[in-house]
Amino acid sequence: MSKDYIGKKKKSGIIGIITLCLLAFVVTFVISYAIYSGKQTKKPENSTAQKKAQEKRITQQLDDLFGEEEDKINNNSDTAKNDVKSAKKTEDDTEKTVKTEKRNEEQTAKTREDTEETVNTEKKNEEQTAKAGEETVKTGKKSNQYEDEPEATETTQQASKPEDVDVATQPAKTVVPITEGKITKTYGGKPEYSEFYGDWRVHSGVDIEGTKGVEVRAIADGTIIWSYVDPIWGGVIKVDHGGFCSVYMGLSSENLREKGTDVSCGDIIGILDGNILGEDKTTHLHFEMTEAGKSIDPMKYIG
Numbered sequence: 001m002s003k004d005y006i007g008k009k010k011k012s013g014i015i016g017i018i019t020l021c022l023l024a025f026v027v028t029f030v031i032s033y034a035i036y037s038g039k040q041t042k043k044p045e046n047s048t049a050q051k052k053a054q055e056k057r058i059t060q061q062l063d064d065l066f067g068e069e070e071d072k073i074n075n076n077s078d079t080a081k082n083d084v085k086s087a088k089k090t091e092d093d094t095e096k097t098v099k100t101e102k103r104n105e106e107q108t109a110k111t112r113e114d115t116e117e118t119v120n121t122e123k124k125n126e127e128q129t130a131k132a133g134e135e136t137v138k139t140g141k142k143s144n145q146y147e148d149e150p151e152a153t154e155t156t157q158q159a160s161k162p163e164d165v166d167v168a169t170q171p172a173k174t175v176v177p178i179t180e181g182k183i184t185k186t187y188g189g190k191p192e193y194s195e196f197y198g199d200w201r202v203h204s205g206v207d208i209e210g211t212k213g214v215e216v217r218a219i220a221d222g223t224i225i226w227s228y229v230d231p232i233w234g235g236v237i238k239v240d241h242g243g244f245c246s247v248y249m250g251l252s253s254e255n256l257r258e259k260g261t262d263v264s265c266g267d268i269i270g271i272l273d274g275n276i277l278g279e280d281k282t283t284h285l286h287f288e289m290t291e292a293g294k295s296i297d298p299m300k301y302i303g
Helices: 003-139 154-159
Strands: 182-185 188-194 199-203 206-209 215-217 222-230 234-240 244-251 268-271 284-291 294-296
Antiparallel strands (some): 206 284, 284 294
16 A cells, blocks of 8 residues: 555545544534524423413412402491491480480470469369358358258258257256267367368367267257268267257167157167268267257257
């Protein structure tokens, strides 16, 4: 082999090596570029997915946040509505209470006016009654007649009749109707208002206290002209003594002497019961006397 041939071979080998190196570089560059390009192509996809995921996460967080705020708003709205309802109910109740109190005040005022009117009327009636009583006392009619007694009973109807007798003569002997009886209320006096009869009157007799069941006696000789039971006065007996009469009230309905019976001074004419309506509750005999049909003080004969 010649040197030229060897030189050519060496030169050709060097060129081949350089060519192979260049080819290897090119291949390496192409491969590297392809890999780089592939990464650059995939990166936007990953970035977009992450962005979407992030947006979704942010959206969810916003939804949760707004949901919580909406719940709070709804809760606050419900609370406010309940507060409004409660306030309206309280206002309605207050208004009802005010109306009730106003109505009660009006009723109270009306009742007060009615009471005042009633009191004024009663006061006026009392003044008129007192004035009438004073006028009656001045004329002497109240103390000398039976006309002011109630007309509902036989006692009062008969007691108002004048007696057809002459001026009385003092009997030789008289006794008290009840032995050891105590005078608890005297004849006449100032007019007193009777709740039972509803008028003013003076006492037309004397009250003699005694034990229930004690004997009641005629104060003098005479004849029984009344003998009956009155719903107010109880057993009643009237004796005509000739010129004056005696009346015994508050007797028991049993053992009454009969009308027309002649009696002597001290004879038993009845038994004391003492239950007289419209007078005090003590057991007593109400004893009256008349002369010439007019009421007199019984103490004139039994004192």
